[in-house]
Amino acid sequence: MLQKYIHKKLLLILYVLAFSFIVSFFWTKSQIENIPDAVLELNYTTLNEGTIQLYYDDGTGLSEDKSFRKSYISSQNKQTVCFPLKVKNYQQFRIDPIDSGNISFIIHDVKLVDVFTGKILHNFNKEK
Numbered sequence: 301m302l303q304k305y306i307h308k309k310l311l312l313i314l315y316v317l318a319f320s321f322i323v324s325f326f327w328t329k330s331q332i333e334n335i336p337d338a339v340l341e342l343n344y345t346t347l348n349e350g351t352i353q354l355y356y357d358d359g360t361g362l363s364e365d366k367s368f369r370k371s372y373i374s375s376q377n378k379q380t381v382c383f384p385l386k387v388k389n390y391q392q393f394r395i396d397p398i399d400s401g402n403i404s405f406i407i408h409d410v411k412l413v414d415v416f417t418g419k420i421l422h423n424f425n426k427e428k
Contacts, residue, residue, distance in 0.1 A: 337414065338385045339382040339383060340354060340383040340410065341380055343380050343408040344372065345377065345406045346406065348399070348403045350372060350397060352381060352395065353368070353370075354395055354396075356385065356393050357392045358389075362392070387412075393424075410424040
């Protein structure tokens with residue numbers, strides 16, 4: 301009787317361990333796939349505070365669900381705001397200061413940077 305009880309407990313423990321391993325494996329894999337491996341760095345100056353929105357087109361067009369919002373601060377010195385991205389072949393980016401009113405927002409440069417190596421993957425020319 302005691303032996304059957306121990307056997308059932310051991311089987312239950314093995315099932316729980318196997319289930320935990322499978323769940324943690326797939327959860328970890330999905331989390332790793334969602335880690336951004338690049339950032340779009342935007343260097344700016346402005347005398348206003350507000351929010352900026354970056355839209356990105358990964359081949360399916362620009363849309364609200366493929367965008368990020370970040371707050372920016374007022375400063376006469378260059379400031380940087382970074383948007384997390386995956387390294388992909390993007391078709392286009394759109395940068396919108398989304399606060400209403402009369403604002404002055406000067407973009408000095410925009411670049412795509414690998415977060416692991418710090419290497420500049422693409423330096424965007426703001427005149428284009």
